[in-house]
Amino acid sequence: xxxxxxxxxxxxxxxxxxxxxxxxxxxxxxxxxxxxxxxxxxxxxxxxxxxxxxxxxxxxxxxxxxxxxxxxxxxxxxxxxxxxxxxxxxxxxxxxxxxxxxxxxxxxxxxxxxxxx
Amino acid sequence: xxxxxxxxxxxxxxxxxxxxxxxxxxxxxxxxxxxxxxxxxxxxxxxxxxxxxxxxxxxxxxxxxxxxxxxxxxxxxxxxxxxxxxxxxxxxxxxxxxxxxxxxxxxxxxxxxx
Numbered sequence: 001x002x003x004x005x006x007x008x009x010x011x012x013x014x015x016x017x018x019x020x021x022x023x024x025x026x027x028x029x030x031x032x033x034x035x036x037x038x039x040x041x042x043x044x045x046x047x048x049x050x051x052x053x054x055x056x057x058x059x060x061x062x063x064x065x066x067x068x069x070x071x072x073x074x075x076x077x078x079x080x081x082x083x084x085x086x087x088x089x090x091x092x093x094x095x096x097x098x099x100x101x102x103x104x105x106x107x108x109x110x111x112x113x114x115x116x117x
Numbered sequence: 118x119x120x121x122x123x124x125x126x127x128x129x130x131x132x133x134x135x136x137x138x139x140x141x142x143x144x145x146x147x148x149x150x151x152x153x154x155x156x157x158x159x160x161x162x163x164x165x166x167x168x169x170x171x172x173x174x175x176x177x178x179x180x181x182x183x184x185x186x187x188x189x190x191x192x193x194x195x196x197x198x199x200x201x202x203x204x205x206x207x208x209x210x211x212x213x214x215x216x217x218x219x220x221x222x223x224x225x226x227x228x229x230x231x
Contacts, residue, residue, distance in 0.1 A: 035219075043224070043225055044225070045209075103165050105162060105220060106162070109159055
């Protein structure tokens with residue numbers, strides 16, 4: 001069974017600075033996707049970024065980028081130029097491909113990020 | 118706004134009762150997923166439907182059931198409710214434009230069982 005671990009329950013960062021959120025996962029699969037979702041105080045789940053396991057290049061979306069280390073089973077999220085609106089809980093998620101359960105997202109426990117002015 | 122709608126936003130009911138949560142996926146999306154978010158269990162996958170058929174099942178209790186209708190909206194039925202069923206229930210949808218793997222979440226239904 002796959003598991004996703006986020007070892008940092010809470011983090012804080014000053015506005016305009018850079019912060020990195022950690023995520024590790026455990027799987028014997030070779031084909032999968034990894035995601036970061038953001039859940040602000042409104043509780044809406046918002047997709048931040050996606051990484052395909054077969055791609056060596058790290059995904060980037062504006063101020064958000066990932067460091068994907070497949071051998072180490074590590075998938076960290078870097079937020080550059082942090083903004084107050086980045087304050088949220090961030091969830092790392094794993095999805096196995098090419099199986100009867102493709103589509104099932106397995107989430108980590110979440111990291112609460114506070115951006116301070 | 119993800120384009121996924123869920124009703125109602127809030128629901129308060131008593132133990133032993135039955136409720137129905139409704140989800141309308143993004144236009145054109147064929148897959149609907151249900152997730153439960155609680156303090157104890159975190160975010161857990163419950164069930165997936167694709168174009169009206171059950172595709173995958175997660176940690177869904179026997180007291181819970183779901184279905185997807187021909188117009189692609191979905192309903193999650195929760196019966197014999199217990200205090201521990203209090204949670205935020207999310208619906209998500211995907212499978213538009215060939216991009217099957219990105220799921221877009223609705224705003225959730227907060228269920229409180231008293």
